[in-house]
Amino acid sequence: MPRVVKHPEVRRGELIAAARALFFEKGYEATSVDEIIGRAGISKGAFYYYFPAKEAVLEALAEQMAREAANETQALVADQTLNGFERLDLFLKHNRRLKVERAPEALALFEALFRPENIALYHHVFTRISRVLIPLVADILQRGMDDGSFLPGDADAMAEILLGLTTTTHDSVAALVGAPSEEAFQVAAAAFQRRWVAQGIVADRILGLPEGSIQFIEPGFAEAFFAGWRLKQAG
Amino acid sequence: MPRVVKHPEVRRGELIAAARALFFEKGYEATSVDEIIGRAGISKGAFYYYFPAKEAVLEALAEQMAREAANETQALVADQTLNGFERLDLFLKHNRRLKVERAPEALALFEALFRPENIALYHHVFTRISRVLIPLVADILQRGMDDGSFLPGDADAMAEILLGLTTTTHDSVAALVGAPSEEAFQVAAAAFQRRWVAQGIVADRILGLPEGSIQFIEPGFAEAFFAGWRLKQAG
DNA sequence: ACAGGACTGACCGTCAGTCAGTAAATGCCT
DNA sequence: AGGCATTTACTGACTGACGGTCAGTCCTGT
Numbered sequence: 212m213p214r215v216v217k218h219p220e221v222r223r224g225e226l227i228a229a230a231r232a233l234f235f236e237k238g239y240e241a242t243s244v245d246e247i248i249g250r251a252g253i254s255k256g257a258f259y260y261y262f263p264a265k266e267a268v269l270e271a272l273a274e275q276m277a278r279e280a281a282n283e284t285q286a287l288v289a290d291q292t293l294n295g296f297e298r299l300d301l302f303l304k305h306n307r308r309l310k311v312e313r314a315p316e317a318l319a320l321f322e323a324l325f326r327p328e329n330i331a332l333y334h335h336v337f338t339r340i341s342r343v344l345i346p347l348v349a350d351i352l353q354r355g356m357d358d359g360s361f362l363p364g365d366a367d368a369m370a371e372i373l374l375g376l377t378t379t380t381h382d383s384v385a386a387l388v389g390a391p392s393e394e395a396f397q398v399a400a401a402a403f404q405r406r407w408v409a410q411g412i413v414a415d416r417i418l419g420l421p422e423g424s425i426q427f428i429e430p431g432f433a434e435a436f437f438a439g440w441r442l443k444q445a446g
Numbered sequence: 447m448p449r450v451v452k453h454p455e456v457r458r459g460e461l462i463a464a465a466r467a468l469f470f471e472k473g474y475e476a477t478s479v480d481e482i483i484g485r486a487g488i489s490k491g492a493f494y495y496y497f498p499a500k501e502a503v504l505e506a507l508a509e510q511m512a513r514e515a516a517n518e519t520q521a522l523v524a525d526q527t528l529n530g531f532e533r534l535d536l537f538l539k540h541n542r543r544l545k546v547e548r549a550p551e552a553l554a555l556f557e558a559l560f561r562p563e564n565i566a567l568y569h570h571v572f573t574r575i576s577r578v579l580i581p582l583v584a585d586i587l588q589r590g591m592d593d594g595s596f597l598p599g600d601a602d603a604m605a606e607i608l609l610g611l612t613t614t615t616h617d618s619v620a621a622l623v624g625a626p627s628e629e630a631f632q633v634a635a636a637a638f639q640r641r642w643v644a645q646g647i648v649a650d651r652i653l654g655l656p657e658g659s660i661q662f663i664e665p666g667f668a669e670a671f672f673a674g675w676r677l678k679q680a681g
Numbered sequence: 682a683c684a685g686g687a688c689t690g691a692c693c694g695t696c697a698g699t700c701a702g703t704a705a706a707t708g709c710c711t
Numbered sequence: 712a713g714g715c716a717t718t719t720a721c722t723g724a725c726t727g728a729c730g731g732t733c734a735g736t737c738c739t740g741t
Contacts, residue, residue, distance in 0.1 A: 214737055216687055243729060254689045256733080265730065330569050338617065362651070368644030372611060379610030382573065409603030416597070416651045449704055451720055478696060489722045491700080496720095500697065 212254070223261050225251050227275060230268045235323035239269055239332045269335055277339035281347070283309070288347050295355020296420070302351060307429055318388075318439045325385040337378045345370045355418070362419030369417065376410055377427070387433075393441070400433040407432075447489070458496050460486050462510060465503045470558035474504055474567045504570055512574035516582070518544070523582050530590020531655070537586060542664055553623075553674045560620040572613045580605050590653070597654030604652065611645055612662070622668075628676070635668040642667075 217225075229250040233242040244265050248258050262268050287302050310317055324333045349370035355361040383399070383406045390396035407428045414425040429435070452460075464485035468477040479500050483493050497503050522537055545552060559568045584605035590596040618634070618641045625631035642663045649660040664670070 212689075214688060216738060219687080222687085244731085245729080255731085256690070257688050259731065260687065331565055334565050334569070341617075364647060365640060365644045368641050369648065371641065372614070372645060372648055375611065375614030376607065379607070379614060382576075405600060406603050406606065409600045410607060412599060413604065413607055413652050416654070417648050419651070447722075449721060451705055454720080457720085479698085480696075490698085491723070492721050494698070498698095 215252075219261070222251075222253070222257070223271075226253070226258065226261055227268060227271050231272055234269070234272065234329070234332055235319065238326060238328035240328060269332065273332075273335040273339045276336050277343050280340045281343040284344065284347055288350055294358045295351060295360035296424075298351045299355060299360075299418075299425075302348075303425065303427065307426070307432075310432060311429060311435060314435055314439055318436065321384060322388045325381065325388050327385070327389070333381070341371070341374050341378065344374055348374060352418075360418075362417075373414060373417070376413070380406060380410070387436070396441075400436070404428075404433045450487075454496070457486075457488070457492070458506075461488070461493065461496055462503060462506050466507055469504070469507065469564070469567055470554065473558075473561060473563035475563055504567060508567075508570040508574045511571050512578050515575045516578040519579060519582055523585055529593045530586060530595035531659075533586045534590060534595075534653075534660075537583075538660065538662065542661070542667075545667060546664060546670060549670060549674055553671065556619060557623045560616065560623045562620070562624070568616065576606075576609050576613065579609055583609060587653075595653075597652075608649060608652070611648070615641060615645070622671070635671070639663075639668045 226247065230242070230247050233246055233250060236242075244255065244258055247268070248255055251258075262271070284302065284305070287305055288298065290298070290301075293301065323329060324336065345367070349366045352361060352370055352373075353366040356363045356366060380403075383403045386399040387396065387403050390399050411425045411427055412422055414420075414427075415422050418425070461482065465477070465482050468481055468485060471477075479490065479493055482503070483490055486493075497506070519537065519540070522540055523533065525533070525536075528536065558564060559571065580602070584601045587596060587605055587608075588601040591598045591601060615638075618638045621634040622631065622638050625634050646660045646662055647657055649655075649662075650657050653660070
């Protein structure tokens with residue numbers, strides 16, 4: 212094969228992109244290094260020139276996704292004129308809007324991340340995302356505790372817990388994207404919606420807000436998600 | 447090798463036991479089927495006579511551990527004379543006592559389950575344990591909501607959330623058992639303790655109990671755990 | 682011209698899984 | 712009770728694929 216030299220950053224990016232596509236498609240374990248290098252158009256040696264092991268690509272990919280998530284959020288926390296609750300509300304509104312606006316990509320992403328064979332991928336990605344988001348959320352909580360919007364407490368630990376809550380929806384989401392039939396999906400979607408409503412109430416109680424203050428998802432999100440899913444099944 | 451025939455249940459049990467020891471020792475991925483059959487004193491073919499794939503042993507092991515956890519808990523929920531809070535308190539007391547009494551085994555178990563290479567094992571085990579415990583906890587919560595011990599709400603979803611909370615301590619426990627030095631362990635132990643205290647407060651608020659009502663771990667648990675760890679490091 | 686960074690591809694050891702066959706247990710007929 | 716047939720439990724050599732290595736080659740900037 213002809214030898215093509217590229218800037219290391221470019222090559223690295225291409226390798227991660229190739230891995231990303233394949234990991235999402237077939238899972239981390241089921242993707243071989245040979246497939247990654249085939250897609251990236253590069254030799255085995257070059258792969259191991261950039262990454263010490265297959266798992267390192269997984270780490271790099273998780274890192275990249277965590278950075279993307281952090282970048283989108285960071286700007287929101289900057290606004291100094293808002294109090295704690297307004298800030299949290301903005302943060303949540305932003306996330307809700309993202310979920311709806313990007314429903315197609317989100318569907319694909321979730322379908323990839325929540326498939327049983329992708330637990331390792333899921334865990335890596337969410338651990339890293341949590342790690343970057345915890346300080347941001349902790350900051351929001353701390354200000355809210357200081358200005359009386361929220362009940363006082365250990366802001367860091369509570370940020371960790373609140374974010375942890377969202378990652379424990381794994382099973383309910385997995386049931387959604389793994390639903391084998393429309394009936395199963397309907398059941399899973401109902402459970403999903405119930406779970407998130409309960410989670411909002413739980414968050415309200417943790418922070419000492421009136422019930423209904425915090426909403427993680429739009430009321431009709433499961434259905435909207437469902438529309439995309441049905442489209443995919445049909446196509 | 448001479449051929450020894452045993453009752454299928456016995457053989458299956460021996461295979462799971464051998465796998466359990468090896469998975470705990472070196473992790474799921476790092477354990478080969480050859481090692482499992484070597485320890486169990488059986489041939490490759492016999493292994494695949496009992497399990498369709500390596501992963502099936504992992505499932506079976508997770509199943510076994512989930513059943514053990516459920517059996518120990520089930521008896522507690524049976525007592526009809528107690529109200530919701532007393533029942534929950536009993537459940538938590540039982541778990542706290544278990545953690546202390548079985549600190550040595552718990553240490554070994556945790557050290558195995560929370561090592562980074564064992565994420566798959568961890569996830570399988572805890573998903574299955576959650577699945578059997580959720581109905582039990584939901585039952586406790588429902589009775590407590592009915593008799594006014596707890597704030598009303600979706601008992602199933604809240605049971606799921608409360609149990610989910612405990613699994614999101616993964617990182618803080620992983621930091622504990624993966625600590626490379628005594629200093630790192632001390633830091634991790636402090637974070638661990640803080641995290642669990644916050645979690646107790648969170649649970650109080652979710653159920654509408656006065657702060658301090660729920661305690662997941664004994665005040666000195668991290669230190670007790672630490673003693674065992676130091677012993678191991680020294681030995 | 683040459684040093685060192687970027688890259689190649691044949692090769693290696695290991696591992697999960699297969700399979701054709703075999704020994705022991707069990708049922709069944711006489 | 713003893714022979715025969717069927718089923719169950721098991722053996723171990725083998726395969727293909729995979730992650731990772733390495734000796735060496737090409738390319739680019741200085």
